[in-house]
Amino acid sequence: xxxxxxxxxxxxxxxxxxxxxxxxxxxxxxxxxxxxxxxxxxxxxxxxxxxxxxxxxxxxxxxxxxxxxxxxxxxxxxxxxxxxxxxxxxxxxxxxxxxxxxxxxxxxxxxxxxxxxxxxxxxxxxxxxxxxxxxxxxxxxxxxxxxxxxxxxxxxxxxxxxxxxxxxxxxxxxxxxxxxxxxxxxxxxxxxxxxxxxxxxxxxxxxxxxxxxxxxxxxxxxxxxxxxxxxxxxxxxxxxxxxxxxxxxxxxxxxxxxxxxxxxxxxxxxxxxxxxxxxxxxxxxxxxxxxxxxxxxxxxxxxxxxxxxxxxxxxxxxxxxxxxxxxxxxxxxxxxxxxxxxxxxxxxxxxxxxxxxxxxxxxxxxxxxxxxxxxxxxxxxxxxxxxxxxxxxxxxxxxxxxxxxxxxxxxxxxxxxxxxxxxxxxxxxxxxxxxxxxxxxxxxxxxxxxxxxxxxxxxxxxxxxxxxxxxxxxxxxxxxxxxxxxxxxxxxxxxxxxxxxxxxxxxxxxxxxxxxxxxxxxxxxxxxxxxxxxxxxxxxxxxxxxxxxxxxxxxxxxxxxxxxxxxxxxxxxxxxxxxxxxxxxxxxxxxxxxxxxxxxxxxxxxxxxxxxxx
Amino acid sequence: xxxxxxxxxxxxxxxxxxxxxxxxxxxxxxxxxxxxxxxxxxxxxxxxxxxxxxxxxxxxxxxxxxxxxxxxxxxxxxxxxxxxxxxxxxxxxxxxxxxxxxxxxxxxxxxxxxxxxxxxxxxxxxxxxxxxxxxxxxxxxxxxxxxxxxxxxxxxxxxxxxxxxxxxxxxxxxxxxxxxxxxxxxxxxxxxxxxxxxxxxxxxxxxxxxxxxxxxxxxxxxxxxxxxxxxxxxxxxxxxxxxxxxxxxxxxxxxxxxxxxxxxxxxxxxxxxxxxxxxxxxxxxxxxxxxxxxxxxxxxxxxxxxxxxxxxxxxxxxxxxxxxxxxxxxxxxxxxxxxx
Numbered sequence: 001x002x003x004x005x006x007x008x009x010x011x012x013x014x015x016x017x018x019x020x021x022x023x024x025x026x027x028x029x030x031x032x033x034x035x036x037x038x039x040x041x042x043x044x045x046x047x048x049x050x051x052x053x054x055x056x057x058x059x060x061x062x063x064x065x066x067x068x069x070x071x072x073x074x075x076x077x078x079x080x081x082x083x084x085x086x087x088x089x090x091x092x093x094x095x096x097x098x099x100x101x102x103x104x105x106x107x108x109x110x111x112x113x114x115x116x117x118x119x120x121x122x123x124x125x126x127x128x129x130x131x132x133x134x135x136x137x138x139x140x141x142x143x144x145x146x147x148x149x150x151x152x153x154x155x156x157x158x159x160x161x162x163x164x165x166x167x168x169x170x171x172x173x174x175x176x177x178x179x180x181x182x183x184x185x186x187x188x189x190x191x192x193x194x195x196x197x198x199x200x201x202x203x204x205x206x207x208x209x210x211x212x213x214x215x216x217x218x219x220x221x222x223x224x225x226x227x228x229x230x231x232x233x234x235x236x237x238x239x240x241x242x243x244x245x246x247x248x249x250x251x252x253x254x255x256x257x258x259x260x261x262x263x264x265x266x267x268x269x270x271x272x273x274x275x276x277x278x279x280x281x282x283x284x285x286x287x288x289x290x291x292x293x294x295x296x297x298x299x300x301x302x303x304x305x306x307x308x309x310x311x312x313x314x315x316x317x318x319x320x321x322x323x324x325x326x327x328x329x330x331x332x333x334x335x336x337x338x339x340x341x342x343x344x345x346x347x348x349x350x351x352x353x354x355x356x357x358x359x360x361x362x363x364x365x366x367x368x369x370x371x372x373x374x375x376x377x378x379x380x381x382x383x384x385x386x387x388x389x390x391x392x393x394x395x396x397x398x399x400x401x402x403x404x405x406x407x408x409x410x411x412x413x414x415x416x417x418x419x420x421x422x423x424x425x426x427x428x429x430x431x432x433x434x435x436x437x438x439x440x441x442x443x444x445x446x447x448x449x450x451x452x453x454x455x456x457x458x459x460x461x462x463x464x465x466x467x468x469x470x471x472x473x474x475x476x477x478x479x480x481x482x483x484x485x486x487x488x489x490x491x492x493x494x495x496x497x498x499x500x501x502x503x504x505x506x507x508x509x510x511x512x513x514x515x516x517x518x519x520x521x522x523x524x525x526x527x528x529x530x531x532x533x534x535x536x537x538x539x540x541x542x543x544x545x546x547x548x549x550x551x552x553x554x555x556x557x558x559x560x561x562x563x564x565x566x567x568x569x570x571x572x573x574x575x576x577x578x579x580x581x582x583x584x585x586x587x588x589x590x591x592x593x594x595x596x597x598x599x600x601x602x603x604x605x606x607x608x609x610x611x612x613x614x
Numbered sequence: 615x616x617x618x619x620x621x622x623x624x625x626x627x628x629x630x631x632x633x634x635x636x637x638x639x640x641x642x643x644x645x646x647x648x649x650x651x652x653x654x655x656x657x658x659x660x661x662x663x664x665x666x667x668x669x670x671x672x673x674x675x676x677x678x679x680x681x682x683x684x685x686x687x688x689x690x691x692x693x694x695x696x697x698x699x700x701x702x703x704x705x706x707x708x709x710x711x712x713x714x715x716x717x718x719x720x721x722x723x724x725x726x727x728x729x730x731x732x733x734x735x736x737x738x739x740x741x742x743x744x745x746x747x748x749x750x751x752x753x754x755x756x757x758x759x760x761x762x763x764x765x766x767x768x769x770x771x772x773x774x775x776x777x778x779x780x781x782x783x784x785x786x787x788x789x790x791x792x793x794x795x796x797x798x799x800x801x802x803x804x805x806x807x808x809x810x811x812x813x814x815x816x817x818x819x820x821x822x823x824x825x826x827x828x829x830x831x832x833x834x835x836x837x838x839x840x841x842x843x844x845x846x847x848x849x850x851x852x853x854x855x856x857x858x859x860x861x862x863x864x865x866x867x868x869x870x871x872x873x874x875x876x877x878x879x880x881x882x883x884x885x886x887x888x889x890x891x892x893x894x895x896x897x898x899x900x901x902x903x904x905x906x907x908x909x910x911x912x913x914x915x916x917x918x919x920x921x922x923x924x925x926x927x928x929x930x931x932x933x934x935x936x937x938x939x940x941x942x943x944x945x946x947x948x949x950x951x952x953x954x
Contacts, residue, residue: 037952227954235951249942259702261694278945279930280937284701289727293694296687296724300667300698303685304706308698326688416946454665454683454699454706462631462677464668464686474633475678 004213005220006176011070012224013077014171016164017094018086020053020063023164028065031171034181035069036236036413041227043068043378043523044236045076045410045597050266050350057115062090066097069175071225074377075523076410078599081222082174084167086110086141088119095131103135103218105170107163109142137217141166141208148207153200162204169208176221179205232415239378239407240270242414243311243337246385247271248281249417250335251307253386254393254425258283259306261297263290263316266349267405268339271311291319295336299323302332303463305453307389311337314356315346317400321364324398328368328489330463331440331449333392333427337385340404340520342595351595352406354519355570360400361548361577367486369493371399372548376522378407379414384545386422393427395496396448402547404520404569406597427451433458439473440485446499447492494549503551507533507540513611514561518544518574521598525567528603537611544574550581558585565590565610567598617659617707624655629664631681642793642819643672646738647679649796650709653803654680659707666709667696669716672747673740673819676711690721693728696735704923707807710737714755715745718774722754726783732811734921736803739776739814742821743828750824757828776816777900781893781915787813788900789913792833793820798844798912805913811921832909843908845899847916850883853908860884861907868898870907888916 014031016024025046032044047064054061068077079099085091087110098104106126116124125131126138145163146156153159165182172179183202190198212218237245251258260283262272276285284306288294295310302308312320317338327334340356342348360372371391375384381403388401430437430452439461440449452459461473469476470484505514507529517525522543529541542557544550558564558578565588566575575589590606592598629651637643654664664682668674670689677684683706687695692710700708717725717739728735744762745751751764755776759768780788787809791799799817806813818829832841843853843861851861852873860883862871871878890896896915903909939945 033950037950039954229954232954233947233951234954235946235949245942245945248945252942257702259698261698278937278939279933280939281942281945282930282934284926284930286697286701288694288697289723292691293697293724293727296691296694297698297701299687300685300695300700301702302698303683303695304665304699304702306698306702308702322688323691330685416951419941419943419946453703455662455703457660457662460662460681460683462684462686464677464684465670465688466686 004218007220007222008225009070009222010225011068011073012081012175012222013066013068013079014082014084015064015066015080015094015097016084016167017062017064017090018164019056019089020049020051020061022063022086024063024065024086027164027168028067030168030182030185032067032069032411033236034172034177035067035175035224036234037181038177039226040069040224041071041073041229041413042236043073043076043410043412045406048350057087057089057118059089059093059120062093064090064094069224071228074527075597078601082171084171086163086167088116088121088125091125092119092121098134100133101135103137103174104131105137105139105167107141107167108138109140139170139211139217144207144211145204148204149200152196152203158197158200162201165201165204166208169205170212173209173212174218174222176223179209229413230415234413234415236411237379237382237414238270238409238411239375239381239403240268240339240409241274242379242381243375243385243401243403243408244271244274246382247309247335247389248275248278248283249382249419249422250386250389250393250425251283252281252419253422254307254389254427256305256307259286259298259301259308260284260311261286261288261294261301261308262311263288263294265291265313265316267341267408268311268313268316268337270408271337271339291316292323295320295323298334299327299330299332302327302334303330303454305451307333307393309335309337311339313339313341314343314359317356317359318363324370325364325366325368326465327398328364328370329465331396331489333396333451334398335385335388335392336398336400338400338402339408340402342593348595350405352404352520352597353570353593353595354404354521354568355573355593356402357547357570357573357577360402367490369490370548371395371397371493371496372402373399374402374519374545374547375407376519376543376545378410378412381407382414390423390425391496393425394448395446395492396428396451397492402519407520429453430456430459432456438471439463440468440471442488447488447495497549497552500546500551502553503542503544503557505540505542505557508538509560510538511540511561512538513540513563513565513607514557515539515541515607516544516564516566518547518568521567521569524598524600524603528600528607531600532604532607537607539607539611555582558582563610564588565607567603569593569598617663617705619658620660624661626651626655628661629654629681631679633678635679636675637672638823640822641672642742642817642821643676643740645793645796646740646799646817646819647676649799649803650680653800653807656804657707657807663706664709665699665706666711667692667699668711669721670747671713671716671745673711673713674716690716690719691724692716693721693724693737697728697733700733700735700923701926704734704927708735710735712737712739713746714739714741714743714776715753718754718776718779726779729780729783729785729812729814731922732786732919734811734923735813736806737812737814739816740819741776741816742819742825744821744825746821746824775901777914778897780814781897781900785814785915786811786917786919787913788896788915789815790818790909790911791815792818792829792911794833802913805916809916810924811919831904841904841908843910845886845888845910845912845914847886847888847913850880850885852883868902868907888913889918891917
């Protein structure tokens with residue numbers, strides 16, 4: 001055994017990459033969970049191909065899982081401190097993400113001549129000098145795993161399958177973490193059904209740990225600083241699960257059944273899968289025959305008195321457009337969740353983008369305003385799904401909630417809220433046998449109409465997609481009435497601004513540059529700005545979650561700063577929306593559409609350039 | 615899941631809405647509306663427990679003319695909207711009105727799936743073999759060769775037979791009726807209401823403006839006795855002015871025979887069993903049409919199978935009883951959590 005020194009670090013980024021089916025998502029999750037339980041803040045992001053099992057040992061088949069662990073974590077990070085590569089293709093495709101001087105662990109058993117060539121290398125990366133600026137650990141992981149399970153798992157396939165756990169053991173040693181959490185996981189998962197598998201994996205985990213401890217492959221261990229977070233009970237959660245739970249929470253606070261009408265679509269399917277589990281909470285899930293039936297069933301359920309939702313991604317939102325207009329016209333509460341992905345058309349199903357904003361704001365026939373919200377972290381998908389429900393139900397209108405593949409699949413620590421502390425949601429239910437009831441009679445403050453639910457006595461009425469007469473709700477083609485109703489629908493959405501908090505700015509009033517973002521880029525933008533602020537740069541930062549309507553003080557904020565740059569993962573949709581609303585302001589923009597989140601480095605470069613520094 | 619009945623006997627007047635009916639004079643829709651207004655009080659549910667859902671088209675204006683809860687949707691989507699209504703509140707009697715274009719063209723997908731799922735709804739399919747509201751284009755049920763505005767040289771599409779579609783989609787209930795026979799239409803509607811599951815009636819409906827007399831061969835006074843056969847459960851399949859003709863199975867095919875001819879007696883005639891799960895005979899009956907066969911009317915198929923809604927509510931009740939997660943706090947605190 002060699003004694004190693006212990007280095008302190010505020011945060012580290014670890015990425016596990018291998019062939020699809022090598023179990024990278026699993027060990028990534030296990031390392032994240034163990035770190036979180038150990039007291040670190042975390043954010044994770046899985047990076048996997050659209051294909052379920054692309055050809056073995058090819059770049060197309062590489063599946064990855066990245067985690068950022070540390071004291072205060074905003075995003076899943078850019079460059080890796082440790083890159084674990086289970087085959088040559090994963091090294092080839094991910095080397096660009098490794099920090100210079102960072103650790104790269106490779107399973108040398110898989111680096112055969114054939115596999116190296118299949119990965120697209122013209123020479124062996126171990127010998128051609130291309131890895132000279134990294135700390136490469138060449139470990140025969142597969143064969144050591146097989147050795148470690150001898151006598152426990154003797155068939156070759158089962159034995160070799162444990163290699164991911166060996167790599168996990170190595171990572172646990174490097175970051176000085178205990179193995180108990182993973183032991184408990186393995187016992188829970190396998191002990192009853194298949195005790196050999198539990199025992200074998202435990203042996204391999206220990207072997208991986210010991211390998212690093214007992215050899216000279218490492219000079220030091222790393223201790224990652226513990227999180228500085230508000231006291232409370234925490235859990236790890238992905239954005240899609242948080243969205244699902246936020247919708248369930250809104251239903252509970254409104255004392256209504258949740259109805260979800262959806263059709264599977266990457267990367268939103270997880271929401272449908274998650275809510276399907278909770279019939280015990282009264283959640284009614286209808287897996288429809290298509291996207292249109294998904295939203296139309298939700299509109300029917302909303303008419304019938306449920307808190308109705310539909311979940312989708314960009315292509316599905318396109319299919320739902322006409323029905324969203326129907327919900328606008330019938331003024332029924334409805335939440336449409338769009339987990340955005342790269343577009344147009346089928347685009348990049350598993351990659352993130354923010355390019356559905358125009359569609360959410362404008363993608364319907366006629367004058368059809370909707371509330372548009374955007375979640376900005378994996379954990380706050382819970383809050384924004386809840387808020388979407390609150391606004392839909394209290395204002396009787398469809399709400400589009402934008403999240404994205406990065407938020408949806410990524411995970412983060414969430415401080416567990418207490419339902420008793422969440423606001424109550426009070427939809428404007430009509431009173432049975434109210435002789436003054438009219439389908440389009442409005443609340444004078446919110447302009448919301450009353451919700452009379454089939455089955456309620458004395459409130460029978462008909463609504464639909466045809467224009468309705470103000471108040472009484474009969475079909476009307478009267479010219480003046482159409483103007484009145486159009487104004488109402490617009491103003492109803494605009495008045496929501498009276499009931500939402502002010503937009504916040506982080507940074508000094510005299511900042512030279514205001515950075516603006518919206519939706520899923522919050523972590524990267526915030527970190528980039530805070531780092532520049534720490535360097536003494538005069539920079540402020542404001543992140544938008546309320547998109548339509550914008551908070552009332554937005555105009556004031558815009559007029560305060562000399563330079564404003566709007567950063568988004570599209571070609572400039574939010575910046576153009578702001579230009580439309582605030583034509584007097586000169587906005588700069590920074591855009592990227594590569595299916596990837598922003599990197600801190602590129603953002604800082606851009607901001608420095610605008611500030612005239614460097 | 616029983617739907618609550620009215621404590622008092624309701625009448626047609628309880629269901630007439632205050633809206634002016636705007637269908638063309640002589641349109642078959644008027645007769646269908648009159649039948650429904652007569653049937654609803656007979657069914658006996660509280661008037662607040664009816665919900666009518668429609669799509670787009672002449673027939674889809676129906677909800678405005680009946681004083682119940684009603685929802686006029688968008689083109690083709692009535693079945694999807696109605697599915698949401700029924701799942702959200704299974705204690706409603708849900709009725710759908712749809713035309714041949716709405717149901718079998720733009721809404722074809724929802725149509726077959728609401729049937730496949732055996733969603734507990736009553737679906738009136740107004741088949742006038744034309745797009746009326748857009749003023750006369752051919753639909754998926756228009757006969758081949760028909761000259762319409764969009765088929766100036768005659769329709770070359772092969773038409774759908776809605777009955778085949780419904781039975782092919784595992785329909786548990788299929789009936790056929792004609793708009794000019796309100797008595798039988800009402801009987802069929804009562805049978806639909808009594809059926810648990812997706813109950814579809816195809817009504818041969820006349821569009822006086824754009825496809826007048828398209829069903830003439832079948833519905834005309836002079837020819838109807840020979841061209842219509844009314845099926846009654848447990849009764850022999852007889853038709854003709856004096857019930858002198860009947861259907862029998864010859865090998866694998868149906869055959870029209872005359873009683874008394876070639877020694878044929880009533881013993882040789884098929885007896886209608888609408889409850890048999892096997893779709894073969896029902897499919898053959900649905901396919902019959904002149905000149906070689908009469909068209910089948912009445913309830914052709916009514917098979918008892920658990921509905922989507924019964925199974926849905928059963929799972930729901932079991933989960934509410936046995937599920938570990940009883941409230942959102944339970945959910946939030948499930949799995950790995952820790953204090954910081």
